Amino acid sequence: MSEIAQQPSPNFDDRRFPVSMLVLHYTGMQTGEAALERMCDPEASVSAHYMVWESGDVVQLVDEDKRAWHAGVSRWQGEEELNSRSIGIEIxxxxxxxxxxxxxxxxxxxxxxxAVIALSRDIVARWSIPQTRIVGHSDIAPTRKQDPGEHFPWARLAGQGIGLWPLSLEASQRPSIDAALQAIGYDTSDLGAAVTAFQRRWRPARVDGLVDADTRSVAFAVADLYLAS
Structure with a gap:
């Protein structure tokens, strides 16, 4: 990874909790320049710790020990206030x-x-972030967000030690899909949204929010993987 450029954003404040999560996003804008400008605009009240360009160049906007404003209203493994608990990377x-x-x-x-893998590896090591707490924005805010999307290569990251990926679909049976998703960390208060978010990450070939046999078997396998970690 090349040297990290600095583009300080005014959009940050103090953390209330120690860092224990890594959240990956896509910028979702027409250009990286537009995204960078928005994250540096005090009127926008959004930011991330890092942004990774298509070229692999990385820019840092907020110091890791400060709270960037990237997660919004979100929940994972029963916890809220995830901005205070996480490092955010915009891709x-x-x-x-x-x-x-x-x-x-x-x-x-x-x-x-x-570049995302190299940066994430450094962050995970620096803060001792558990593999079960490396997430996408849609994982923690399933009713609001779709990023980093079903086209993001989560399996490739897992192969490099960033996050988990099931190598087998043999799994313990659970009482329901709700129980499996909750064991992973999803907020299932809107089950359809949680299933859709799960599929974006773990069953990206078809994202339809339906609890079919394939979704169920993958969810049970991922739940076993998370509970064993």
């Missing part, structure tokens, strides 16, 4: 609002993902 990608001309979601370039 330049148009996402669902800025698709390619053929309607596909814009891919994440290999150099960009390599």
């Amino acid at each position: 330049v990608n148009g996402g669902h609002d800025w698709r390619l001309k053929d309607g596909r979601l814009p891919p994440y370039p290999a150099d960009q993902i390599d």
